[in-house]
Structures are given as structure tokens and as C-alpha cells.
Amino acid sequence: MRRRLAGAFRLHKPVLLDDVLSQLKLRPGHVVVDATVGSGGHAQAILERIQPGGYLVAIDQDQEALTRAQERLKSVGGPYILKHSNFTRLDEILTSLNLSQVNAVFLDIGFSSDQLEDSNRGFSFLRDGPLDMRMDQTAAIKTAADIVNKARERELATIFSEFGEERHAKRMAHRIAQDREKKPIHTTGELKELIEEVAAPSRRFGRIHPATRIFQALRIAVNRELEALEQVLPQAFERLLSGGKLAVISFHSLEDRLVKHFFLKQKYNGRGKILTRKPIRPSAMEVEENPRARSAKLRVIERVL
Incomplete structure (x- = not known):
């Protein structure tokens, strides 16, 4: 559920x-792409840094997020454009804008607190709602409910194991396959309750809820997140000017591994200089103020050729 303050959305706090x-070293006149603009927290600060004369391309597949971002960006006053699209179409978008190269591309790979707190989106097991999990609710793709109720048991186990790194993936998948024969699983609450019944008692009351990895796996599967990340990284890097920077914030090991390996590939072929020897992590103070930042990792690479 969204809480409104003075008639506006409660604004999501940008991570790192x-x-x-500091890493992007933005200057007035720079052209920057925020390919995951979300509610516009990073984008607003970026747009302020590149004025006067700068230009921001802000992309997101969530139309509601773009509406919130619009509220933030219009207060800055500098030129920008909002694009409702998946970032896998980055090349197409920049070509349509006659932008051959840019000074920086920023990616924040994850979902926002606004999405998490909206029970209708189905991202959180803490709020009962439909099992949707589509980042773009206008997209004609399978929802989490479609996968949970229609995927074969073996496919479910693979999703939970590969995308959620869930140790008990087969057991979870088997129980889901059994229960859905009696009654389809339509809500986050129903799935959470089922997972809690399967999980060992020690996990039910542990630091990480047993549904965490299952919900992560389903979200990744629904939105094909890892495939999308693999597609956008080379597009973003190729669009950088020499000296341009690509910054990526990831939130789990699967994403971070893809980013790390892509950056290393550019380093070894002599085209990129990695600016973050180790990923930058949030301070204890930031995590205390913004718990969502806990698992965030920032990696940055500079194009040298």
C-alpha cells in the first residue's frame, strides 16, 4: 500500500x-542515461549535476515509477526525457534520440520500496496480494501465478535452485505441485503459508524468511532479469564515449557475478578500466537508515577505447 504525504507519493530513498x-564524476554538459530510473532519486541528483547544458535519458519499464520520477525531475529544470521501456532496448532508444554516445550509464538492478509496498504488485510476502511480480504490468508475459500453477515440478525446482539458490528447491517445488492440484495458488499470502509449512522450524524464525529466496527466484523468472542484464551491459558499454563510465548497483550474487565477469572481460580485452577493485558496499549508517541497501553492491567501469 502506498502512503501519500501532502498529496504526493512517499519517495523511495536512492541507494549508494x-x-x-562520486564515481561517475559528472560535469555540466554531460549526457547521461539512467536506465532504471524508478522513482527518480538517483536521476534527480544526476540531472542536477549535469546542468547547465546536460541531458538525461531516463528509462523504466514501470509506468507508475515514471510518474513518480516525473514529479522529481521537473523540479530540477534541466532537459530530460522519460521512456517507458525495458532497458534491453537501450540501443534502439538512443538511436531514436540521435545519441550515438553518452558520458555515463547508470543501472540500479532491483525493485524499489514503492513496488515492494504495493500489495497489488505481488513482490512481497509481507503483504497479501495477487501473485503478479511483473515489473511492467502492461507486458503480456507470464505472472508469478502462471509459473507457480502451470510450470512443471522439475521446472519449478530449477527456477528455485538457479535463481533463488534455494537448498530445498525440489522439496518446495514438490509441495507446490501437490497443493495446486487441489486449489490454484493465486496470492502471495497463500504461497508464503505453503512455504512456511514446508520449511524447517529453524528457518521460519531465522534472520532470512524461507519465502525470501522463492520470491526472488519467481521475480527473476517472471521478468527474465538475468537475461535482460546480459543484454543491456554490452549495449551500455558500447554507447560510452572514451572516458565514459558505466555504474551498476546489484542486489544479489547472481546479478553481481554477471556484472563482475562482464567488467573483467572489458578489462582483459583492453577496452575498460575497472574503477572499483572491490564492489562498494553501503555504510552501516546507510543500512540503518535504509535497510533495503543492505545487500547492495556498486561496480563501476570506465571505457578507455
Whole structure:
């Protein structure tokens, strides 16, 4: 559920904002792409840094997020454009704008607190709602409910194991396959309850809820997140000017591994200089103020050729 303050959406707090700005070294006149603009927290700060004369391309597949971002960006006053699209179409978008190269591309790979708190989106097991999990609710793709109720048991186990790194993937998948024969699983609450019944008692009351990995796996499967990340990284890097920077914030090991390996590939072929020897992590103070930042990792690479 969204809470409104003075008639506006409660604004999501951007993760690792100071570190992102420090690493990108933005200047007036720069052209920057925020390919995951979300509610516009990073984008607003970026747009402020590149004025006067700068230009921001802000992309997101969530139309509601773009509406929130619009509220933030219009207060800055600098030129920008909002694009409702998946970032896998980055090349197409920049070509349509006659932008051959840019100074920086920023990616924040994850979902926002606004999405998490909206029970109608189905991202959180803490709020009962439909099992949707589509980042773009206008997209004609399978929802989490479609996967849970229609995927073969073996396919479910693979999704839970590969995308959620869930140790008991087969057991979870088997129980889901059994239960859905009696009654389809339509809500986050129903799935959470089922997972809690399967999980060992020690996991039910542990630091990480047993549904966490299952929900992560389903979200990744629904939105094909890893495939999308693999597609956008080379597009983003190729669009950088020499000296341009690509910054990526990831939130789990699967994403971070893809980013790390892509950056290393560019380093070894002599086209990129990795600016973060180790990923930048949030400070204890930031995690205390913004728990969502806990698992965030920032990696940055500079194009040299």
C-alpha cells in the first residue's frame, strides 16, 4: 500500500547515492542515461549535476515509477526525457534520440520500496496480494501465478535452485505441485503459508524468511532479469564515449557475478578500466537508515577505447 504525504507519493530513498555521484564524476554538459530510473532519486541528483547544458535519458519499464520520477525531475529544470521501456532496448532508444554516445550509464538492478509496498504488485510476502511480480504490468508475459500453477515440478525446482539458490528447491517445488492440484495458488499470502509449512522450524524464525529466496527466484523468472542484464551491459558499454563510465548497483550474487565477469572481460580485452577493485558496499549508517541497501553492491567501469 502506498502512503501519500501532502498529496504526493512517499519517495523511495536512492541507494549508494553519494558513491554513485562520486564515481561517475559528472560535469555540466554531460549526457547521461539512467536506465532504471524508478522513482527518480538517483536521476534527480544526476540531472542536477549535469546542468547547465546536460541531458538525461531516463528509462523504466514501470509506468507508475515514471510518474513518480516525473514529479522529481521537473523540479530540477534541466532537459530530460522519460521512456517507458525495458532497458534491453537501450540501443534502439538512443538511436531514436540521435545519441550515438553518452558520458555515463547508470543501472540500479532491483525493485524499489514503492513496488515492494504495493500489495497489488505481488513482490512481497509481507503483504497479501495477487501473485503478479511483473515489473511492467502492461507486458503480456507470464505472472508469478502462471509459473507457480502451470510450470512443471522439475521446472519449478530449477527456477528455485538457479535463481533463488534455494537448498530445498525440489522439496518446495514438490509441495507446490501437490497443493495446486487441489486449489490454484493465486496470492502471495497463500504461497508464503505453503512455504512456511514446508520449511524447517529453524528457518521460519531465522534472520532470512524461507519465502525470501522463492520470491526472488519467481521475480527473476517472471521478468527474465538475468537475461535482460546480459543484454543491456554490452549495449551500455558500447554507447560510452572514451572516458565514459558505466555504474551498476546489484542486489544479489547472481546479478553481481554477471556484472563482475562482464567488467573483467572489458578489462582483459583492453577496452575498460575497472574503477572499483572491490564492489562498494553501503555504510552501516546507510543500512540503518535504509535497510533495503543492505545487500547492495556498486561496480563501476570506465571505457578507455
